[in-house]
Every structure is written in structure tokens, then in C-alpha cells.
Amino acid sequence: MPERPVALDEYPVHQVPLSMRHVATSDRNAYDRCIFHVFDHSGRTLLVLGLGVYPNTGVIDAFATLRTGDELLAVRASDALTEDRMRMEVGPLRITVDEPLKRFTLRCAADPADPDGLSYDLVWQAAFEPLWEPHHTTRRGNRLTLEGRRFVQAGTVTGVIRAKGEEITVTAGEWTGTRDRSWGVRPIPGEDAGRAGQEHVPEGFHWLWCPVRFDDRFLMVIVQEEPDGYRTLGEAVEIRDGHPDTQLGWPQVDITYRSGTRLPERAVIHLTDRHRGNLELTAEVLVSSPLAVGAGYPPADDWSHGTWQGRDWTDRRSYDLTGLPSHPMAVFGVVEHAARFTLGGATGYGILEHGTFGRHDPSGFTGYDSVAP
Numbered sequence: 001m002p003e004r005p006v007a008l009d010e011y012p013v014h015q016v017p018l019s020m021r022h023v024a025t026s027d028r029n030a031y032d033r034c035i036f037h038v039f040d041h042s043g044r045t046l047l048v049l050g051l052g053v054y055p056n057t058g059v060i061d062a063f064a065t066l067r068t069g070d071e072l073l074a075v076r077a078s079d080a081l082t083e084d085r086m087r088m089e090v091g092p093l094r095i096t097v098d099e100p101l102k103r104f105t106l107r108c109a110a111d112p113a114d115p116d117g118l119s120y121d122l123v124w125q126a127a128f129e130p131l132w133e134p135h136h137t138t139r140r141g142n143r144l145t146l147e148g149r150r151f152v153q154a155g156t157v158t159g160v161i162r163a164k165g166e167e168i169t170v171t172a173g174e175w176t177g178t179r180d181r182s183w184g185v186r187p188i189p190g191e192d193a194g195r196a197g198q199e200h201v202p203e204g205f206h207w208l209w210c211p212v213r214f215d216d217r218f219l220m221v222i223v224q225e226e227p228d229g230y231r232t233l234g235e236a237v238e239i240r241d242g243h244p245d246t247q248l249g250w251p252q253v254d255i256t257y258r259s260g261t262r263l264p265e266r267a268v269i270h271l272t273d274r275h276r277g278n279l280e281l282t283a284e285v286l287v288s289s290p291l292a293v294g295a296g297y298p299p300a301d302d303w304s305h306g307t308w309q310g311r312d313w314t315d316r317r318s319y320d321l322t323g324l325p326s327h328p329m330a331v332f333g334v335v336e337h338a339a340r341f342t343l344g345g346a347t348g349y350g351i352l353e354h355g356t357f358g359r360h361d362p363s364g365f366t367g368y369d370s371v372a373p
Contacts, residue, residue: 006083021083023055028191029145030056031306032183034088034095036106036124037351038157039338040175043286044068045168046338047120047161048295049106051088051095053081054188054306061305062093064108065294066118066163067287072319073118073163074294075108078309091314092119101153102126104179110162117316122159122170124177128218128239129153136184136233141196150182152220154213154350176349178211188306189298203227204358204365207334208253210269210283212341212350216240219281219343219350221251221269227359236271246274255354255363257372261325262356262365263288264337283339283352292333293319299332332357332368 008020016024023030033052039045049064061078077091088095092109103125110119130153138146157177161168204227212219217240224233236248249272256266264285271279291297294317296305303315324330334355341348358368365371 006085008085020085025185026056027185028056029185029188029306030054031186031188033186033305034179034181036095036104036177036179037336037338038106038122038124038161038170038175038177039287039349039351040170041286041340041349042174043338043340045161046287046289046336048289048291048336049093049095049108050295051090051093052305053085055081057188057306057308059306059308060090061296061309062090062095063295064093064118064120065289066161067289067321068163070320070322070324072289072294072321074315074317074319075118076294076296076303076315078303078307078313080311091312098123101130106159111316114316116163116165118161118163120159120161122157122161124155124157124179125172126153126155127213128155128241130181131218131220131237131239131245133220133222134233134235140193140202141200143196144185146184146186148182148184148186150180152178152180152211154178154211154218176213178213178351180211187298189304190307202358204356204360206356206360206363207354208267209353210281210341210350212281212348214341214343214346214348216346219248219341219348221248221271221281223251223253225360225362227361229360229362236269248272248279257363258325259373260371262331262371263325263335264352264354267339267352267354279343282342283337283350284341285337285339285352288324288335288337290321290324290327290330290333290335293321293327293330297333 035050038047046067051062060081096105106122130151133150136148156172206225208223210221236251238246252270267283269281337352339352
């Protein structure tokens with residue numbers, strides 16, 4: 001059967017002389033993904049959801065996790081990728097772009113066999129313009145293993161979340177939403193890493209990603225460092241309506257960890273305004289959700305993004321997070337922390353996404369088994 005054009009080929013959106021059914025790389029790890037965070041300001045609930053496509057493995061998948069109390073409810077779905085890239089839906093999970101860069105409908109349908117399980121109907125409305133993040137690359141040996149283009153945004157969320165027989169009303173004044181949109185190349189499990197995988201084992205990795213919404217401004221802070229503290233990615237930017245975007249210097253971070261763990265309880269991010277004045281962005285963790293538990297991020301051990309599960313695969317389950325500080329997937333994976341932020345006399349809310357594994361000299365961590373005193 002000869003290959004036919006797809007619907008997107010009608011639009012002037014091509015970047016290379018290929019049909020929109022193809023990506024301009026043969027790398028199996030090509031991906032295109034979004035993630036949303038929805039959380040209340042009291043620290044009771046954190047909903048994390050996302051959807052991704054993997055053109056060269058022919059997979060589309062999605063997830064949603066809800067942290068409430070010491071329980072994490074998860075819904076995951078995977079299927080064969082079709083030619084209709086405008087339809088962001090798999091199993092019970094759907095993301096609808098109502099107005100690009102401004103308004104989205106987020107839905108997880110209830111399970112008829114378990115009507116008390118996780119479901120939601122939400123509207124995510126942008127409060128500020130989206131902001132590009134720095135171009136992100138990582139190599140293992142000489143191979144480019146990660147190259148991502150991303151933007152980030154903060155907004156308000158309204159609607160309803162249903163879980164365990166309870167209906168939770170989501171209101172704009174008491175809840176905050178953030179989102180991240182990315183595409184490029186990112187490792188999918190199942191590939192033999194070859195010599196580079198055995199001879200270039202990472203000694204350590206340190207990461208901080210903070211989108212923060214205040215009433216009148218949006219802040220974005222990113223920090224990635226090598227084991228010796230050398231900065232490989234760093235940026236701090238402020239967006240305000242009616243003002244030019246402002247770079248807030250070279251962010252320096254002091255993190256207070258829970259004793260015996262690498263889970264932050266508090267962070268102070270030192271910034272600099274356009275007049276070289278010192279600013280302190282302080283974060284207080286409200287509720288946490290490890291991305292490796294339920295959400296499919298590495299080192300997840302029961303489901304991972306981009307992996308073929310067969311057609312029409314859906315999985316619902318719950319996890320006990322009572323022992324989160326010692327949970328193996330939290331210790332060696334990135335954790336999302338909904339947090340209350342302060343800057344000057346203003347209070348805002350956002351995500352303190354953090355992961356530190358192996359050696360990190362500035363934090364005093366000497367290896368993978370090292371924790372805070």
C-alpha cells in the first residue's frame with residue numbers, strides 16, 4: 001500500500017521536506033510530550049498528568065497521578081499511535097487544546113467497574129504568556145542522549161476531581177496550575193546502551209525546576225549541575241504583564257533536606273534584579289509526588305513512557321506513600337513538590353521539581369548512598 005498524506009500535511013507547518021507523519025530523525029527515542037500540574041494551596045492534593053507520542057516506536061501514552069494523604073492513585077494508558085496527531089487522547093485520558101497557548105480541557109473518564117476511582121474534568125486557563133526554557137542537551141560518552149526544546153507556563157484551574165467516592169471542587173483562587181511542553185529526543189527504556197552505557201556511568205546528577213505563579217508575575221528557575229557543582233544549565237526569568245521579560249541573575253540555591261533523605265523541606269533561591277539588588281525566592285514544600293511512582297518517569301519499575309504495552313492498554317492502581325522518604329523510586333527519581341513561595345512580601349504557588357542522585361559536592365552528598373544528616 002503506498003503511503004498517503006495525512007491531514008496535517010494540508011497546513012503550512014512543515015519544517016523539513018517530509019510528511020507530517022514522520023519526524024526528521026531516525027532516533028527511536030524521538031518524543032513529543034506535555035505535563036500538567038494541578039494543586040491546592042493548602043497542600044492537600046497534587047494532580048500530575050501528561051501525554052506523549054513516540055513516532056519512531058509507534059506509541060502514544062498518557063498518565064495521571066493524584067497524591068492525597070499517603071495514597072497515590074494512578075491511571076495509565078497506552079495504544080498504537082495513529083495518523084491523527086491533533087487528537088490527544090488515549091484510553092480514559094484526554095487533553096483538548098481549546099485555544100493554543102491559552103486554554104485546555106483536561107479529562108480522565110471514570111472506570112465503570114470502579115466508579116470511586118480517579119477521574120476529573122478540568123479547565124486549565126493560562127495566566128501568563130508561555131516562556132521558552134534553555135535548550136537542553138545531555139550526552140553519554142559521545143552520543144547525544146537527550147535534546148529537548150521546552151516551554152513552561154502558569155495558569156488557573158477550575159472543575160472537579162473525583163477520587164475514592166469524594167468530589168473535590170477545583171477553584172481558581174485556591175488552586176494553581178503549571179504546565180511544561182517539550183519535544184525532541186529523550187531515552188526510552190529497552191535500548192542497549194553499548195559501551196557508553198557501561199563505561200560512562202553517571203557519577204551524579206543535580207536538578208531543580210521551579211515554575212512559580214504570583215498574582216502579578218511568573219517566575220521560572222532552572223538549575224542542573226554536575227557532581228562537582230559545575231553548572232550545565234541555569235536560568236532565572238520573570239514575566240510581568242506590560243513589562244519586558246527580566247533575567248534574574250545566576251540562581252544560587254540553598255536546600256534544607258529532611259534528615260536521612262534527599263527530599264527537600266525548604267529552599268531559598270538567591271536571585272538578582274535588574275538593578276543588581278539581591279532577591280530571595282523561598283519555597284516551603286506542601287505535598288510531594290515522585291514521578292517514578294505511577295507517572296512512568298525513570299526509574300519506574302512497572303510502566304515507562306514510550307514502551308509498547310499492546311493496543312488499548314489501561315492500568316489503574318494505587319500506591320502507599322507512607323514511607324516516601326525511603327521509597328526506592330523516590331530516592332533515585334525526580335520528585336514533584338507543590339510549594340508555597342515567597343518573594344519580598346508576596347506569596348505565590350508553584351512546583352519545586354527536584355532530583356539529586358549520586359555525588360553532589362555543594363550539597364555534601366558523596367555518593368548514591370549519601371543522605372542529609
